[in-house]
Each structure stands twice: as structure tokens, then as C-alpha cells.
Amino acid sequence: MTQSSAPTDPRLAAFEAKIANDDRIEPKDWMPDAFRKNVLRQMSQHAHSEVIGMQPEGNWITRAPSLYRKVVLLAKIQDEAGHGLYLYSAAETLGTSRDEMVKALHEGRAKYASIFNYPSLTWADIGMIGWLVDGAAIVNQVSLQRTSYGPYSRAMIRICKEESFHQRQGYEAVMTLARGSEEQKAMAQDSLNRWWWPSMMMFGPHDSESAHSGQSMKWKLKRESNDALRQRFVDQTVPQADFIGLKIPDPDLKWNDQRGHYDFGEIDWEEFKQVIAGNGPCNRQRLQHHIRAQQDGQWVRDAMHAYELKRKAREAA
Amino acid sequence: MSQLSLPLYEIFIRSKRGLDHRHVGSLHAEDPAQALEYARDVYLRRSEGVSIWVVKSSDITASQESDVESFYDPMDDKPYRHATHYKLPKEVDNM
Numbered sequence: 001m002t003q004s005s006a007p008t009d010p011r012l013a014a015f016e017a018k019i020a021n022d023d024r025i026e027p028k029d030w031m032p033d034a035f036r037k038n039v040l041r042q043m044s045q046h047a048h049s050e051v052i053g054m055q056p057e058g059n060w061i062t063r064a065p066s067l068y069r070k071v072v073l074l075a076k077i078q079d080e081a082g083h084g085l086y087l088y089s090a091a092e093t094l095g096t097s098r099d100e101m102v103k104a105l106h107e108g109r110a111k112y113a114s115i116f117n118y119p120s121l122t123w124a125d126i127g128m129i130g131w132l133v134d135g136a137a138i139v140n141q142v143s144l145q146r147t148s149y150g151p152y153s154r155a156m157i158r159i160c161k162e163e164s165f166h167q168r169q170g171y172e173a174v175m176t177l178a179r180g181s182e183e184q185k186a187m188a189q190d191s192l193n194r195w196w197w198p199s200m201m202m203f204g205p206h207d208s209e210s211a212h213s214g215q216s217m218k219w220k221l222k223r224e225s226n227d228a229l230r231q232r233f234v235d236q237t238v239p240q241a242d243f244i245g246l247k248i249p250d251p252d253l254k255w256n257d258q259r260g261h262y263d264f265g266e267i268d269w270e271e272f273k274q275v276i277a278g279n280g281p282c283n284r285q286r287l288q289h290h291i292r293a294q295q296d297g298q299w300v301r302d303a304m305h306a307y308e309l310k311r312k313a314r315e316a317a
Numbered sequence: 318m319s320q321l322s323l324p325l326y327e328i329f330i331r332s333k334r335g336l337d338h339r340h341v342g343s344l345h346a347e348d349p350a351q352a353l354e355y356a357r358d359v360y361l362r363r364s365e366g367v368s369i370w371v372v373k374s375s376d377i378t379a380s381q382e383s384d385v386e387s388f389y390d391p392m393d394d395k396p397y398r399h400a401t402h403y404k405l406p407k408e409v410d411n412m
Binding site: 018024026028068072075079135150153154164165167169171172175239240243 | 331334335336337368395397398399400402403404405406408409412
């Protein structure tokens with residue numbers, strides 16, 4: 001991590017020593033601007049993903065097949081809102097505000113996970129999101145528990161603990177369909193066909209193509225590479241699919257005895273780019289809905305603020 | 318001036334980088350800067366921490382344990398919020 005040119009700033013040297021020592025960087029520490037920018041981008045993207053991710057699931061609350069499935073789904077979505085809050089608060093330790101982050105999202109300057117631009121068309125999709133999308137997210141988040149920015153790391157630890165039920169409920173819902181009628185099984189298979197590749201894309205571009213990966217790895221903001229995490233996801237998910245008799249839609253998928261891992265086919269990177277660029281099936285709808293929800297809730301915040309002013313005035317009187 | 322008239326400060330110590338600040342106790346001080354110095358002398362004599370937070374006790378709003386039922390409701394009737402609620406066959410149970 002030593003830079004041979006430029007006289008070394010002692011603050012930079014101290015920062016790099018902490019990173020090298022596997023210490024966490026805490027909010028009041030000096031940090032290079034590029035580090036601050038990088039960790040902020042990552043946390044803002046993560047926070048927005050938690051919040052936007054409520055939309056495809058919210059789509060099925062009123063149509064859940066039973067009261068039981070409905071309360072489970074509500075509990076899960078409630079968790080996601082909380083996770084967004086943890087992450088926005090952690091990001092605010094870097095001197096930005098939630099308002100600024102939300103504004104950046106609305107103006108298209110901030111991103112969220114591309115997976116949430118796919119529609120949830122059937123009930124099976126809700127199970128599939130828990131199993132695959134949360135499954136992939138957990139692989140990533142477990143690794144991020146050791147990220148070098150303290151508040152981010154602590155948020156990840158809390159989130160992983162709460163999220164353990166999300167994947168299990170999803171798999172259990174998919175398993176129920178896969179063991180049901182022919183129609184239910186077909187619905188589960190169709191859902192897997194649609195969600196598999198977008199889930200694989202959640203880990204981002206290949207390491208060689210990833211814009212931020214190299215620097216993030218050096219700073220230990222990321223602890224494992226995109227490709228390594230993706231491989232772990234494949235290795236854990238294939239046996240789960242086999243167990244309930246669903247087929248992963250990848251003709252190149254097969255166990256490689258030599259590597260001790262599954263080999264798998266290439267992701268359609270053109271689709272990935274298109275969805276990131278705003279041209280996925282639901283990009284506009286997701287953003288418009290978020291903006292509308294923000295506007296529709298304004299009167300509540302106004303009313304609470306007016307009440308607080310009134311209360312203070314009464315106290316002063 | 319008697320010590321009782323000095324405001325009370327709650328002290329939080331971060332024992333190690335990466336961990337949360339934990340509440341360790343309280344002490345009286347004239348102002349936050351003095352509370353920091355006192356906290357250093359009282360709570361960090363054996364390198365117990367790397368960072369101290371001091372917060373005026375009167376600035377803390379706290380819930381009461383007796384509120385638990387009406388305020389938190391411990392959610393014991395919502396077992397589905399726990400991973401262990403979902404029974405999976407043992408072949409896939411390490412999820």
C-alpha cells in the first residue's frame with residue numbers, strides 16, 4: 001500500500017497503517033477523500049437497495065395466499081425498511097444527510113441493486129426473492145461484516161443477524177410450491193428461470209471489469225471479489241435447487257471435480273448494462289413510485305413538525 | 318460548590334476499533350470537556366478503550382422496563398421473525 005512517489009502525508013500513513021492492521025476506520029478518523037467517496041457510494045447504493053427492494057415484495061402483500069404468508073411477508077418488508085435506516089444512518093456519519101442521498105437517488109445520481117428492476121409477476125417470485133435474492137445478498141453481506149469502515153461493518157452485523165430468516169422463509173415457500181400440484185411446480189420453475197440470472201448479476205461485473213473493485217479491495221471495504229462471492233452463491237444454491245427438483249436455467253452448469261466448484265455459463269452482460277443504465281423492465285416505475293411515496297408522505301411529516309412547534313410554544317408559555 | 322449540583326454525564330467507551338461504544342457508568346462534571354477528562358481518569362486507567370463519548374444524562378430519554386408490554390410488546394407472538402421458525406429438511410438446513 002505504500003506509494004513510492006509524493007512525500008507521504010503522515011495522516012495518510014496513519015490511515016494506511018490502520019488498514020494494513022485490519023483496524024476499522026471510524027467516523028472521526030482522517031481518511032482520504034477518495035475513501036470517503038467510495039464508502040459513501042457503496043453505503044448509499046446499499047441503503048437505496050434495501051428501500052427500493054420493498055417494492056417488488058410489497059406488490060404481493062394484499063395477494064399473499066394465506067394470512068400466515070401475509071404476516072411473514074409483512075415482517076420481512078418491515079425488516080428491509082429497518083435495514084435501509086441502519087445504512088442511511090451509517091452513511092450519515094460521513095457528513096452527508098439522508099435527504100441528500102434520497103435527492104441523488106431521485107435525480108439518477110445514485111444507484112440501487114439492478115435486481116429490483118425486475119417485476120414480481122407471480123406468488124412464486126416472492127419465495128424466489130427470499131431464496132435467491134436474499135441468499136445472494138447474504139453471501140455479500142456476510143463478507144461485508146469485515147469491511148474496513150466501522151459504522152458500515154456494524155450495520156452489516158446487525159443486518160445479517162436479522163436477515164437469516166428471510167432466505168429460509170423464501171426457500172420454504174418455494175419448496176411448498178415445488179412439492180405442490182403440477183401447476184404450482186411449474187410456477188416455481190418459471191420463477192426460477194426468470195430470477196436466476198438477475199441474481200447472478202447481483203455480484204456485479206467480473207473482477208477484471210469492475211470499476212471500483214480494485215481500490216475497494218485494497219482499502220478492505222470489500223473483502224472478497226465479485227467472482228469469488230458469485231462462485232460461493234452458485235455452490236451453495238445448486239444443491240438447494242436439486243433437493244426440491246427445480247432446474248437452474250444454465251446448460252453449462254456442472255460440478256467440476258478438479259476445482260471443487262460448480263462451473264457455470266456466462267452472464268448476459270448486455271442485459272446487465274441495460275438494466276444499470278435505466279432500461280430494465282421496471283426502472284422508471286420503481287423510481288416514480290419512490291418519489292410519489294415521498295411526496296404523499298410529506299403531509300404526515302409536516303403535521304408532526306407543526307405539532308412539535310405547538311408543543312414547544314405551549315411549554316414556553 | 319457541592320458535587321451534587323454538577324450535571325451528571327453518562328460515559329460510553331469504545332473498547333476497540335470496529336466495536337460499538339458501550340455504556341460503562343456516569344460521573345459529575347462542569348462541562349463535556351471536563352467529563353471527558355474525568356472519564357479518562359476513571360474508566361480508562363488500564364487501556365480499556367480507544368474512544369470515549371460523554372452525554373449529559375438529562376439529554377437521554379429512556380423507556381421504562383414497566384412499559385415493555387404496552388410499548389415494545391416483545392413480539393413473542395411473532396415467531397416467524399426468527400430463522401428457527403422455518404423447518405427445513407436437514408439436507409438444506411445449513412441456510
